[in-house]
Each structure stands twice: as C-alpha cells, then as structure tokens.
Amino acid sequence: MTQENRLALDNCIKCSICVSHCPVAKVTERFAGPKQNGPDLERFRLEEPAAVHPSIGYCSNCKNCDVACPSGVSISAMNAKAKGEYVTLHGAPLRDKILARVEQMGKASRLAPSLVNRLGRIKPLRVLGEAMMGVSSEMTMPTYAKKTFLEMFQPKKITASKDKVLYFQGCYVNYNTPEVGMALAAVLAYHDIELTVEPFNCCGLPLIANGFLDVAREYAQKNVSKLQQYIEQGYRIITTCPSCNLTLRREYQELFDLDTSQFNEQMMDAFEFLNLLDQRGELKVELQELPKRVGYHQPCHLKAAGCGIPSLETLRHIPGLEVRDLDAGCCGLSGSYGFKKEKYPISQEIGQNISRAVQELAVDQVISECGMCQLQVHHVTGAKVYHPIQLLAEAYHLA
Amino acid sequence: MAAEKAQVVVIGGGATGTGILRDLALRGISAILVEQGDLAHGTSSRFHGLLHSGARYAVKDKEAARECLEENMILRRIAPNCVENTGGLFVQLPEDNAEYADQWLAACAESGIPTEELDPRELRRNTPVLHHRVTRAFIVPDCAVDGFRVLWSNVNSARRYGARLYTYHSLTGIQQSNGKVTGVELTNQLTGERKYIECEMIINSTGAWGGAVAALAGIELNIIKDKGTLVAYNHRLTNQVVNRLRPPGDGDIFVPHGTITIFGTTSVTVNDAACTKPGHGEVLDLIKIGQEMIPDLENYRLIRAFAGVRPLYQAGNTAGGRSVTRNFALVDHQERDGLQGFISIVGGKFTTFRLMAEKTVDLAAKRLDVTAPCRTAEESLTSPVSEQWLERGKRVFGIPGAKKAADRLGDSFQRVVEEAEKNPDQRKIFCECEVVSLAEIVHVAGDGDSFTLGDIRRKTRMGMGTCQGTFCSYRTLGALSGYSQFAGNHREYLTKFLQKRWKGIRPVLWGQQLREAQLSSAIYCSLFGMERML
Numbered sequence: 001m002t003q004e005n006r007l008a009l010d011n012c013i014k015c016s017i018c019v020s021h022c023p024v025a026k027v028t029e030r031f032a033g034p035k036q037n038g039p040d041l042e043r044f045r046l047e048e049p050a051a052v053h054p055s056i057g058y059c060s061n062c063k064n065c066d067v068a069c070p071s072g073v074s075i076s077a078m079n080a081k082a083k084g085e086y087v088t089l090h091g092a093p094l095r096d097k098i099l100a101r102v103e104q105m106g107k108a109s110r111l112a113p114s115l116v117n118r119l120g121r122i123k124p125l126r127v128l129g130e131a132m133m134g135v136s137s138e139m140t141m142p143t144y145a146k147k148t149f150l151e152m153f154q155p156k157k158i159t160a161s162k163d164k165v166l167y168f169q170g171c172y173v174n175y176n177t178p179e180v181g182m183a184l185a186a187v188l189a190y191h192d193i194e195l196t197v198e199p200f201n202c203c204g205l206p207l208i209a210n211g212f213l214d215v216a217r218e219y220a221q222k223n224v225s226k227l228q229q230y231i232e233q234g235y236r237i238i239t240t241c242p243s244c245n246l247t248l249r250r251e252y253q254e255l256f257d258l259d260t261s262q263f264n265e266q267m268m269d270a271f272e273f274l275n276l277l278d279q280r281g282e283l284k285v286e287l288q289e290l291p292k293r294v295g296y297h298q299p300c301h302l303k304a305a306g307c308g309i310p311s312l313e314t315l316r317h318i319p320g321l322e323v324r325d326l327d328a329g330c331c332g333l334s335g336s337y338g339f340k341k342e343k344y345p346i347s348q349e350i351g352q353n354i355s356r357a358v359q360e361l362a363v364d365q366v367i368s369e370c371g372m373c374q375l376q377v378h379h380v381t382g383a384k385v386y387h388p389i390q391l392l393a394e395a396y397h398l399a
Numbered sequence: 400m401a402a403e404k405a406q407v408v409v410i411g412g413g414a415t416g417t418g419i420l421r422d423l424a425l426r427g428i429s430a431i432l433v434e435q436g437d438l439a440h441g442t443s444s445r446f447h448g449l450l451h452s453g454a455r456y457a458v459k460d461k462e463a464a465r466e467c468l469e470e471n472m473i474l475r476r477i478a479p480n481c482v483e484n485t486g487g488l489f490v491q492l493p494e495d496n497a498e499y500a501d502q503w504l505a506a507c508a509e510s511g512i513p514t515e516e517l518d519p520r521e522l523r524r525n526t527p528v529l530h531h532r533v534t535r536a537f538i539v540p541d542c543a544v545d546g547f548r549v550l551w552s553n554v555n556s557a558r559r560y561g562a563r564l565y566t567y568h569s570l571t572g573i574q575q576s577n578g579k580v581t582g583v584e585l586t587n588q589l590t591g592e593r594k595y596i597e598c599e600m601i602i603n604s605t606g607a608w609g610g611a612v613a614a615l616a617g618i619e620l621n622i623i624k625d626k627g628t629l630v631a632y633n634h635r636l637t638n639q640v641v642n643r644l645r646p647p648g649d650g651d652i653f654v655p656h657g658t659i660t661i662f663g664t665t666s667v668t669v670n671d672a673a674c675t676k677p678g679h680g681e682v683l684d685l686i687k688i689g690q691e692m693i694p695d696l697e698n699y700r701l702i703r704a705f706a707g708v709r710p711l712y713q714a715g716n717t718a719g720g721r722s723v724t725r726n727f728a729l730v731d732h733q734e735r736d737g738l739q740g741f742i743s744i745v746g747g748k749f750t751t752f753r754l755m756a757e758k759t760v761d762l763a764a765k766r767l768d769v770t771a772p773c774r775t776a777e778e779s780l781t782s783p784v785s786e787q788w789l790e791r792g793k794r795v796f797g798i799p800g801a802k803k804a805a806d807r808l809g810d811s812f813q814r815v816v817e818e819a820e821k822n823p824d825q826r827k828i829f830c831e832c833e834v835v836s837l838a839e840i841v842h843v844a845g846d847g848d849s850f851t852l853g854d855i856r857r858k859t860r861m862g863m864g865t866c867q868g869t870f871c872s873y874r875t876l877g878a879l880s881g882y883s884q885f886a887g888n889h890r891e892y893l894t895k896f897l898q899k900r901w902k903g904i905r906p907v908l909w910g911q912q913l914r915e916a917q918l919s920s921a922i923y924c925s926l927f928g929m930e931r932m933l
Contacts, residue, residue: 010633010700013915014832014866032797032828040831043658043865044799046635051799
C-alpha cells in the first residue's frame, strides 16, 4: 500500500455521507455499503488481505461515494480492489466472466449481429438464459450494429488540421452505437479537424467492475503504451464515453499504479474539446434551429470525472433547443450489473427516479453520454435516448 | 448476613490476579477474585500489548529474557486466539551504538532467543514505512497479545473449576485474628452494597494498588508507580512488532494490534495508582522519538492516547524509572511481617503473568497443604473455533467480522452465530470500525459480567476503532434498553462512556481526529442536544 493510500484511509471520519449517497444501499440491505466495504474493511485488509465482505458483489461501481466524500477518500478504488480480492479468493460465475468481456462479446457478435439481436429478443430463450446463466430475462439487450465504427469510419486527410486528435471510441460505440462515433467524426471534420482512430482494447471497466483486475491490468498496460505513443506525437485524446474516460484517466493510476500523468492533461471528453474550440473562437456557432425539448441524464462516471457537464455548454448554442436536466441520480444499470438476475430488481428500483423525472418533465427524448445509461433510460421510460453529439451533428446538418 | 466462603480471595483482576485464580482453581483450591472495576481495570489493559520474546531484556537481565521466551511460547500454545503471531523486528539506526547490536545478539543467543538478520534492502521492500537509514535489522519471536481476552479466558477457565468473580467490588477491609487473615470486606461500587467473605488466605495482586491493599492489613509495601503513555494509530503501520535496537528507553516499540498500531512508551514516576491521564506533551515527545524510526509518523492518524501505571518493586527502594527491575517479586508476609495468610505478588510484566501466578500459587498451596501441581501451562486456556463454525460465521458476518468475533468470543462464538443465523436482524454491524455485530453485543450484554457500556466495549472492541464510539455507542445503547443494567438514564450512560473515550482523544486532537471530534460533538451536543438535557 502506498503512502498516499494509507493517508487517504486515515482521512475517513466515518461520517457515512458515502452511504447516504450510495444508490444501491438506498434500495437494498444486501449491500453493506461503500464505507463498510471500503475504508472500514481496508483497515482489516492491512492485516488480512482476505477481509472482504461477500456483499462487495453488490457494489455497482457508480462512484457516487467518491463524489460525496468530503474527506478525499478513494472509496470506490478500495471497493474495486476488494472485489478483485474476493473474486481471486472465491472465483466468479461463468456469467460474470462473459459479461465482463465486452470486447470479446462485441467481436463474437460480428459473425452475425442481426441474428444475435434477434435471439436477444426471443423471450423463451431469455428465460432459459436466466435459469441457466443468471442473466435477467427482463433487461433489454444492447443491439449490435450491422457494421462497427472502425469498419464504417473512413479516415480523411485534412491538410492543415487545426489539431491532432485521437479518438478512444470504446467498445459500446464501436460495436453498438457507431452512429455516435460517426457523428463526432462529422462534427470534427466540419471544423477541419482530422480524427485518428486506433483499434484499442476495451478500457477494462467491465472487467474491473466484475473483479477481474488481472485481465483489466493487461488491457490497461496495452492501452497505455499505445496512448503514450500518440501523446509523444502531440495528439489529444478524446472520448465520448465517460466511463472509458474515467477508467483511463483515474482507474489505471489508482488501481494499477500505472503512470498516466503524461496523458491525463491531454485526454478529455469530446465536448470538453469542443468547448475549448469555443473558447478559442473556433467553434462554428451557426446552427440549425431545433425546436424541441429533451431531457438530459448525467452519467455517474461523468459526475465522478469532476468536469461538470461539458455537453450542455456546447448545446446551448443550438437555437430553440430546450434541455432539461433530469437530475435523477444514478440510472441503476451500471454496465453489466443490471443484467444480473439478482441485481436486476435493484437496478430497476434505482432507475425509478429516472422514470419519475421523465414523466414530471414530460419529455419523450433524452440525451446522455454513456451508452449503458442510454440503454437503461430507454428501458425504464421507453423514451428515445441518444448521445448529445448526435444532437449537435443534427444541428450542424451533418446527421 | 451469611458470609460467603472461599479458601483464597485474590484481590486484583489483572493478568496476574486472573492467572492466579485459574491456577488455584486448577489445583482444586476454592477461590474468589475481587476487582474494583472491570477486569483489566489497571495496567493489564494499559500497556502496548506486546508479548515479549525476551529480546528486549536480553542484555540487562538474561533470566527475565529466558522467562519471557518460555512464557511467550506457552501462551501461544494455550491461548492461540489471544495471541497474534506477528513476529518482531529489532532495527538499528546509524546514530545508535553499533557495538550494542553485537552485545545484544550474544545475549539473545545466551538466553536461547532465536534471531535472524534481515537485509536492510529486504526490510525496505517489506516494511517501507521504516526509515531507509536502518543499518541492521533482526527478526525475533515477538507477538501481539490481547490483554482483555487473556484475562477473560483465565476467568472463564477458572470458572469451569468452580472459581468465582466479583467485579466492581472494592476491598474495604481485611479481617484478621491472632495474626491470621480471616476474611475480607467488600463494597459494591455500583450499588454500594457491602459483602463479607470468609477466607484463609488473601493474595494481593493489585499491581499499582499493592501498597494500598497491604496497608489495609497494616503492612507497608512500597510500590514505585511509573506512568507510561502510549498512543494508538488508526491502522497497522507495520505487520510486525518493531523495537529499536538500543538499550530500552522511551518511544521504542511499535505493536500492530488487529486493526491498529500501539506505540509507546514513556516513563515517569507518579504518586497515584489511578493516574492514567495521558498528556499532550508526552504524546508529542513520543512522536518526535518515533519519527527516527518511522519518518512519516506525524502524518499518520492517531485515534487516541492512553496511559498505564507500571507497578515496579525494588526491595530496598533505591532505584527509579527505567533502572528498576522489570522482574517480579513474591512477598510472603508470614515471613516478612508475621501475618499468616497474606501474600503479595508485585512487579513483573504481562508476558510472564502465568509464571508469576504459578510461583504465587506454589507458595499458597504450600501454606494450605495442597500438593496438586500447577497445570496452567499444559491445559488449554481456550479451545479454538472449528473451521465449520468459522465458515458458518463468515456467511452471517462476512470474513473479517467472523474471524474477529471468533477470536473474541472463543467458546461462545457458536451461540452467537446460531443467533445471527436464526435472526437476520442480529447480523447488523453496530460498530462498523471494528466490525462488531448486534448479535455479539447482545450476547456480551447478557453474560452476567457486563454492567456498563465500557464493559461491552472491552469485550467486543465496540467503540475502539476510528470513530471512537461516535456511532456505535448510541446504537448499542438503543439495542440494550431491555437489559436492566441499561434501563436507566441514557444520557448518563452515554456521557460516562464518551467522556472515557474523550479522555484519550483530547491529547491527540489535531488533523483528522479533530474533524472526527467535531463530528462527534455535533452529533451528541447538537443533534442529540445532550448539553441541554437534564
């Protein structure tokens, strides 16, 4: 344990604010809460690394504890490590091993994406899947795209590009919502900025959240060495997925002790980058009027990144557009979490806040940066949900 | 009032007194132990919790060192759940006398204490908190020992052989006739009731109170009261006991103890046996010395300070403080003062409590014409919790909760687990810092020996972690309102409990512990309005 971690551990004054902000602890007694699993038991783990409470599996890794903590304790990192310890000691069900390997699932789906999608909608098959594998038959499956983002994207040489930008597209955009990546590419090309892509490994978050830290570490090391090369050539790295962003910038360092200081400064959310252009007076602000009202859901991992809501700043330039913040907290899905049979009811209970907010605000469209949040918001409300970059592309007539 | 009878009344429920009670009971001598507070009221709960390997004493006193090593090995064997086999380190810094290390090594070898030199580079890798300037390091068989648990295990073992215990009873008189002890007068500290016990013999094992007890028999016994202050850190700084390799002095021992680290000690002569208030200045002095071994020491969070009084005995009384022997002395008052049936056992240290008890009871048995030999080193003090029950415990309390509860509860663990299995509400963790469940608290509250929140704290560690009782004390009290001893004025119970916690917090009131104290006072003074309540 590093000196910083020891001191951070000492910072906890047991105020329990993290517990009161934990969306899981709010709806179930099965989870002993972030404080108990994190800083409380961390003191025991200094003596006995196996001092992990079995309820650690109920941590959804939303990181609201980190955001709430007034004492700067890295609670979620302690919980993630504890989950890793637990899985090392007790193993994990096959289901978790599959759900955590988002990259491999995406690759496998390429054989016949539309068939995979159809199978995912056959109820009796889903019931069987629940009985045999423990994957909830109720949860809407993500749809695999006909073509991946990396297949669709045509690199375009832009002479005198204003910036060198590398896009870490993430698995969900690549395999499920390539239109998000395409919208970003269009917006940047419209601003004469060349976009570079690269077949990265999965950022590793689904692995971390399921306790497979060793596999995640391998991915992290590969990704870091690739990113390092781009940084050395003066690239910025942008993301559209807040979870990938947080994992690369924070988790690699906190969980795996990887030095990411070099690219931390150069890595940002796509909208942070657009706002930077705006500050330099380079953002094109002649936008089409979009006279509609959409709800906005802030993903927990964007909140945890502590950069505000960059997309809302950019979208303000769109005439006629009214964006209403749902302000409903965690959506409850947390990646693979809500797909697990025993966690599905918890995830739906948490998601009730979203459906209430959508009803109150009477919106039928919602925007949100995180692919998994998009899926859950749609699942609990039926609303059309998409990424804010798609809205921006539409206002630029690029959609 | 019909008097209760026993052959021997032991005064003083510390390590030695409970050890004597057990030894007497195992030899078939009827015995009652009397203690003015809870067990370990005195020095047995106010030390660093180090089970010496003897290495600390090897240079100065080989006999004491040999005794320590032997007793260390015995206690590991008979009470594994009370001992944490951490191993110990002796580390030397450049400013320490290099020759002392060789002298110490030779002395350890002579006393039979195994030592193993450790490459300083390896030390830096394994124990990075230690100063990188450490020149030499040695491994010795030091351990951490839980005083409360040893004492209660002694009593529980003795009870199986018919021994009795009165806690919260102070000795108010010693009856004698014709130069012989005939009985003791006791006063119940909680109710004021008086009690008389007829006996043939009194054993005075009251540590720092030894002189006061002897005085009740009209005998003068001079005990040097040497106060030592210690501090508790919020977490384990090292996984082994760390000693400074130089002649014993202040601030040279770190002991990892479950979740915390205890660091001490100081040495100052005081007049009062109950002088256990730790001072701010002493704490600052300790940290300053400790930083020579652990440079970041001032940045780590202290949760409290505490002080104990070493009862030192030097026949003749010329030395003081560190130069007084840490050995024990058995005073046969029949020979020395002509009072039959009165024995005092003075001085000594926790590690050798069993041996002290053995020697004392050897004498007592001789005087009582009992020939049964001592069996305390052979018979197990506690039986370890079986794997099967530990597994069941893990399912209801989680891994750390079950392991710690099994160590604390020993033979009662099974009952507590069964209760928690039947009633899921009982699985709730009331003390989150030390992972103590409601089931355990309820069990202890009903054991017949728990009269205050402090008694529950000592048996469970409830309130001894990071928050120092901020959250668990009101929870515990709330759950115990059905018990007659907790059915009175809640404000009073809480105040008594918290003030004792605060006694230890005040000398370390800075950094995170200051924030903790702010939170605690906000909860009790504002939220609960305790300052305004009558």
